[in-house]
Amino acid sequence: MSEELTRICGKETPKPLWRPDALTYVPVSEERLAERGFNQAERLAAGLAAAARIPGVDLLQRQINTGKQSFKSRAERFETMKHAFSIHPDGLNLLKDIYHAKGHAGSQSPMPVQLLLIDDIYTTGSTLDACGQVILAAAGHVGIPLRIYTLTLARS
Incomplete structure (x- = not known):
């Protein structure tokens, strides 16, 4: 049985088993x-979207300037982030487009859209949590099953 391979930096490696939509x-x-x-x-x-040929979408907008989080406690960070984000005006349409592109609209048990949410630094998770809650609520509002995965460049 042959394994599907891809070239990265001149070396053959197995193709990834998981790929976000x-x-x-x-x-x-x-x-x-x-x-x-x-x-x-x-x-x-x-950069990741271009390299991996995955659609990049602007789903969120920041409602308020929360200031630098580095000076706040964990509890303060979660409280500050509660209302910091909202869905971009075109965000629901983008989610619908992604969902329909999967070809599962109207099926009995549709596969969820797999979304990768990217941030630069992870400290308490409050920012990613707030963003994820907003996206999940919007997707639920229009009946789109969704799974959110996160990726950060660094942890502090």
């Missing part, structure tokens, strides 16, 4: 974007 990222506030000039999570997501 789409990926998205944690948005930063307008103030933070102006300060940095870019969003690290968005850059990570764009």
Whole structure:
């Protein structure tokens, strides 16, 4: 039995067994974007999406500038993030498009959309949790089964 292979850095390696249907990222506030000039999570997501040929989608928008989280306790971080995000105005349409692209719309037991959510740094999980809750609520509102997986560049 032959194993399907792919080339990475000139070496043959087995193809991944899991592949998300789409990926998205944690948005930063307008103030933070102006300060940095870019969003690290968005850059990570764009690079990975291009390299892996996975659709990258803008699902979220930041409602409020939560300030630097590094000075807050774990409890303060979770409280601050509760209302920090919302679905991007086109987010529901993007979720529907991804769902229909899977070819399961209307089936009795549809396979869930597998979404990869990317952030730059993981400390307490409050940011990813808040983002995930918003995306899950939106998907549930329109009847789209969804699984969210997360990826971060670093842990602090």
